[in-house]
Amino acid sequence: MPGKWAIGLMSGTSADGVDAALIEADAEAIYRFGPALSEPYDPAFRQRLVATYGGKGALDEIAAVERDLTQRHAVAVQHLLERAKLTPADIKVVGFHGQTIFHAPKERRTWQIGDGALLAQLTGIDVVNDFRSNDVAAGGQGAPLVPIFHKALVDALPAGSPRPIAVLNIGGVANVTWIGRDGSLLAFDTGPGNALIDDWAQRHEGRPVDLGGALAKKGRIDEDVLARLLSHPFFDAKAPKSLDRNAFHSKLADHLSVEDGAATLTAFTAASIARAVYLFPEPAQAWLVCGGGRHNPVLMDALEERLDAPVKGVNDVGWDGDALEAQAFAYLALRSLAGLPLSYPTTTAVPQPMTGGALHKAG
Structure with missing residues (x-):
């Protein structure tokens, strides 16, 4: 009913x-x-x-x-x-x-x-x-909480849809839900999403976002800064794990031009998401992206380059990517x-559902 x-x-x-x-x-x-x-x-x-x-x-x-x-x-x-x-x-x-x-x-x-x-x-x-x-x-980690909803959405996809599948939410922080062939769940924060990019655009351009990745598109990635950002101990931690929005800061890029800083921070988000692959029990056969980050073509292109699987926005499968978290x-x-679980040991590391x-x- x-x-x-x-x-x-x-x-x-x-x-x-x-x-x-x-x-x-x-x-x-x-x-x-x-x-x-x-x-x-x-x-x-x-x-x-x-x-x-x-x-x-x-x-x-x-x-x-x-x-x-x-x-x-x-x-x-x-x-x-x-x-x-x-x-x-x-x-x-x-x-x-x-x-x-x-x-x-x-x-x-x-x-x-x-x-x-x-x-x-x-x-x-x-x-x-x-x-x-x-x-x-x-x-538990207290985050992410949306995996059980992601699973309900994936379970409703047409028969033959790829599994395992990763549902990636790029908000201020990025998080991923991995759903296995048998419906098993693993979820965790992957690292920064839009937060560092947004803060950089606000500080240097007075804009709340790098709209359309315009700044990043004009810049060059500083590989040394990127490597230092990726050396954060969070990336060596086991999943599940979660982050505060302010766990990372863009100060390592402060000596770069506005465009190079935006390009490097965008690459940082993409690279940290790609690091998540090593925590999956089995490689994802497809990635579905929701959240504001999917509107950034530079970020989406960077994900396509770094992930060894198709990457597309969730709207392509009939979901509303802007409304998904709500x-x-x-x-x-x-x-x-109804008193049913919201989180599980494999989504937030809580001891029991x-x-x-x-x-x-x-x-």
Whole structure:
């Protein structure tokens, strides 16, 4: 039987805005996808939000940012309902990821700001948030959480689709889900995604992204800087593993030109993803790419060169690459309500399959 509509909300480490998406699903199956939208943050709010990264700043300012963030998510829900011609009564739950501002799983600490109770009050819909804390408290990495959703999508692909398959999400941090021939899962963060490239473009050009890879396309890769970046101990760690958005910094490229720096940091993202291949139980026969990084043709070309398998955007198989993470948190909210696992030993290194999420009832 078809499920009820659920809304997923995602604000990624790139801090560019809120993604909101509707899915019709239950805790184990996805029936259809509804509309999706993105609500960009204004530059002033984005600056305030990024200033909280690392848990920095006064607690009252972080609380003020959290309130403003939640209100922006409520507006996104309202706009999505209007687009879909639905009412709050049509929605079973909202999956509210919030904004990660600190993530240190070795210390068993993770912090996503976002007021679930306030969002439930503002939208009139039950809200599930705080998806990562249970996993981290139990000794897991707390990320990535989308692999079980990736598996549900891959299981619905036509018969004969390649396996093993890798689903690569390039957000601020990049993560990969490897799905084996028997449906087995392995997932982990591969390293930087767009974060270093975005920060470089912002610092040097006053732009939040290297749009279309324009800067990187004009530059030359500095192989010495690239090698030093790739010497980070994270890449020698076993999977599963996860990263904070600020685990890497572009300062090693500061002596380069704007274009050469962009080219080198783009190559760093591609090369760190390619290093992930050595952690797979068996080589992936295809890579499907979602997240903002798939819009960067220089990065996609670099992946094609470094990966010994076809690489294509997830839209080529009928998925919405811009909405995928938001859709995932709608699905995870439904699983949370049903008490089903969100993470597994092979996805976050948690000792046993782990559910999660905190429910906030509307009204």
